[in-house]
Amino acid sequence: MTELHPMIAKVTQRIALRSAAGRRRYLDLIERGRDAGTNRQNLACGNLAHGFAASGEDKPVIRTGAAMNIGIVTAYNDMLSAHQPYGRYPEAIKLAAREVGATAQVAGGVPAMCDGVTQGLAGMELSLFSRDTIALSTAVALSHAMFEGALMLGICDKIVPGLLMGALRFGHLPTIFVPSGPMPSGLANKEKQRIRQLYAQGKVGREELLESESASYHGAGTCTFYGTANTNQMMMEVMGLHMPGAAFVNPGTKLRSELTRAAVHRVAAIGWDGDDYRPLGHCVDEKAIVNAAVGLLATGGSTNHAIHLPAIARAAGIIIDWTDLAELSRVVPLLARVYPNGADDVNAFHAAGGMAWIITELLGNGLLHRDVLTVARADLIDYGRMPRLENDALMWDEPPTAPGDDAILRPVSNPFSPDGGMTLLAGNLGRCIMKTSAVDASRHTIEAPARVFSDQDQVMAAFKAGELDRDVIVVVRFQGPRANGMPELHKLTPPLGVLQDKGFKVALVTDGRMSGASGKVPAAIHLSPEALGGGPIGKLRDGDLVRVCAVTGTLEALVDPADWDAREQALAPPPPFDTGRELFALFRQHSDLAEAGASPILAAMDAEA
Structure with missing residues (x-):
């Protein structure tokens, strides 16, 4: 053995x-x-x-x-x-x-x-x-x-x-x-991604987008x-x-x-x-x-x-x-x-x-x-x-002796990457995860001014208005388990991809989640502690220089320490009241940090034990 x-x-x-x-x-x-x-x-x-x-x-x-x-x-x-x-x-x-x-x-x-x-x-x-x-x-x-x-x-x-x-x-x-x-298999995933980005840019309509999605999920x-x-x-x-x-x-x-x-x-x-x-x-x-x-x-x-x-x-x-x-x-x-x-x-x-x-x-x-x-x-x-x-x-059958397609599978002796592409980032904004396996190495470090939002709809509106056409760290906070149940921010993938394709340095920083289908844009996600309850992401302001670096494993707001310490936390937006969200208030109030599993029932079980 x-x-x-x-x-x-x-x-x-x-x-x-x-x-x-x-x-x-x-x-x-x-x-x-x-x-x-x-x-x-x-x-x-x-x-x-x-x-x-x-x-x-x-x-x-x-x-x-x-x-x-x-x-x-x-x-x-x-x-x-x-x-x-x-x-x-x-x-x-x-x-x-x-x-x-x-x-x-x-x-x-x-x-x-x-x-x-x-x-x-x-x-x-x-x-x-x-x-x-x-x-x-x-x-x-x-x-x-x-x-x-x-x-x-x-x-x-x-x-x-x-x-x-x-x-x-x-x-x-x-x-x-x-x-x-x-x-x-249906429509090739890259073609689906291409149509999504064209739709985000307003270059194709809803009917063409729906046809593409239907050919993918069929x-x-x-x-x-x-x-x-x-x-x-x-x-x-x-x-x-x-x-x-x-x-x-x-x-x-x-x-x-x-x-x-x-x-x-x-x-x-x-x-x-x-x-x-x-x-x-x-x-x-x-x-x-x-x-x-x-x-x-x-x-x-x-x-x-x-x-x-x-x-x-x-x-x-x-x-x-x-x-x-x-x-x-x-x-x-x-x-x-x-x-x-x-x-x-x-x-x-x-x-x-x-x-x-x-x-x-x-x-x-x-x-x-x-x-x-x-x-x-x-x-x-x-x-x-x-x-x-x-x-x-x-x-x-007996175990395979070689992969059938080396564009999809590789041996340990010749991997696609020497590491697994799951990087821990830590710094004065907290601890988070960045998946680098789909991100080009040239984008593993992004340093740019922050633009701060409280939900993904605000990001979409700013994108459509052309306000993000620059080097930018898009910060989306109040997306943690205690704030709103930690939804995936998958809707942001196409517009951020468009900005990156235009040649801008772009990254996402959030206390929320991204989909398992997220890909080429650097994303510092699951940031803990979350904004609600005092996480440092709540101190960020528009224009703050932020550094996201998978090479050194750091996530930092490059702000004068005295200024940073003196800042107050941003106020959480008022919670909506729809789609049954209110029924999960107890879960939100008792949820653990993302790193511990973001589970209210396990937190309660451990407390009882």
């Missing part, structure tokens, strides 16, 4: 030491969950009868308690393209469960918000907290004590992190995540760019929580159906009554969390996981921070270029070797922990194999 890279070992050990007390409490918690109440054998007759009353032909088996009953937690809706296929999954899962003597029930549904629909609108202010709502809904579903295993049906941005956070509270259950796969499955949804699928693979190779197989195919069937059979095989018990809470340990971070860096994944990964880790009693991510980024090379970091989409990535190549190459160079407990039969090496059908039987 290849020796682990010293930095991977160092960061893992530091995380384990930092997390020791919390991890011990968590493992004790899930042990009690298995033995002291949250299982079917402890239900009274009236409780149990309620649980199987409508189970039809499965009723006798559920009643005896002699076989695993699998709880299905589904994020199905048919507005969200990636989740539309899940409508038919429960019946297929029940049939597959009966094949191995088990049963399955839909334990509950969770909301599935589409960020693509809500981008730039008031509804986006519910997006991040939908993750915590999903975690709560997952816990409600699994709290019925009817299940010895679980299948999570979810794929998109906040949904997989929320499902995982909620399922970890019931970490004594063996649990497998079941994806639905990406839609087939069927069932995840969007094909490498944003947060597809980064989720990468992470589930590298953490060993999928069936191997399940991430990027298209919906509606025989291979997709067989992978789902295999997940049902496998979860039935790893229950606590057998000799291969693999509970979720043991699979998600410090090594698995580090593997997820390494996969994120090696593939140029979504910056949203700089928030989601700390939240997932905390749900398992583990503490990871941006310093850990930054140190890992320095030694993990960029091995993939998938749009927006490259020209090709996730279907091309998968065809070139995809996750099988990434995991094989990282393991072979000591950059992943191989000795982790996965839901598969061996260890992480299983995830270096690509699934296929032979005479309708599911099989896995």
Whole structure:
């Protein structure tokens, strides 16, 4: 077995030491969950009868308690393209469960918000907290004590992190995540980006823009760019929580159906009554969390996981921070270029070797922990194999020896970049993340006067008026979790790209988020502490010189210290009252910092502990 890279070992050990007390409490918690109440054998007759009353032909088996009953937690809706296929999954899962003597029930549904629909609108202010709502809904579903295993049906941005956070509270259950796969490729992503920029400049109209978008997002499955949804699928693979190779197989195919069937059979095989018990809470340990971070860096994944990964880790009693991510980024090379970091989409990535190549190459160079407990039969090496059908039987090929397209995938010996492109910036404005993997090296340092805004609509108005046609640091504050739920500022990507293409030095600084689809414009994001409550970004004024530097890892307002110290904080804009935002007031008031996961429920849980 290849020796682990010293930095991977160092960061893992530091995380384990930092997390020791919390991890011990968590493992004790899930042990009690298995033995002291949250299982079917402890239900009274009236409780149990309620649980199987409508189970039809499965009723006798559920009643005896002699076989695993699998709880299905589904994020199905048919507005969200990636989740539309899940409508038919429960019946297929029940049939597959009966094949191995088990049963399955839909334990509950969770909301599935589409960020693509809500981008730039008031509804986006519910997006991040939908993750915590999903975690709560997952816990409600699994709290019925009817299940010895679980299948999570979810794929998109906040949904997989929320499902995982909620399922970890019931970490004594063996649990497998079941994806639905990406839609087939449509209009090339670069062409879509070109039309968006033309629209931002007023050179094409709404009808041409809508035609372009419709050609891009045209069927069932995840969007094909490498944003947060597809980064989720990468992470589930590298953490060993999928069936191997399940991430990027298209919906509606025989291979997709067989992978789902295999997940049902496998979860039935790893229950606590057998000799291969693999509970979720043991699979998600410090090594698995580090593997997820390494996969994120090696593939140029979504910056949203700089928030989601700390939240997932905390749900398992583990503490990871941006310093850990930054140190890992320095030694993990960029091995993939998938749009927006490259020209090709996730279907091309998968065809070139995809996750099988990434995991094989990282393991072979000591950059992943191989000795982790996965839901598969061996260890992480299983995830270096690509699934296929032979005479309708599911099989896995041997690990690839080379990538199929070196414009998309590279070996460690010849990476696209020697580092993972996730940089921690710190200075007198706080701590933040900058993703450099899609940003040209000539733009890794930007120094320019600030133009300060309180929302992205103000930025759009200034852009259309020509007020930003210069070197500029666009500052958008009061976008943090406590201010307005930390919406993504994806609407800013086209106009900022236009300014950069005109030759101006441009960067974004914000306490909000950018989409996993953000790309070529330098963006210092997730700035903590946020403006609301006293973050230094609240002191910035129009014209202040600001320096954003990924080379030195600094973010600074170049203002006389005496002047800076004497300044008062800007006042927050009055909150709007629409789209249900007011229902999440409690979440906003109790949310943690972005670096800790921006989670109100984990903050409350830690306080109670």
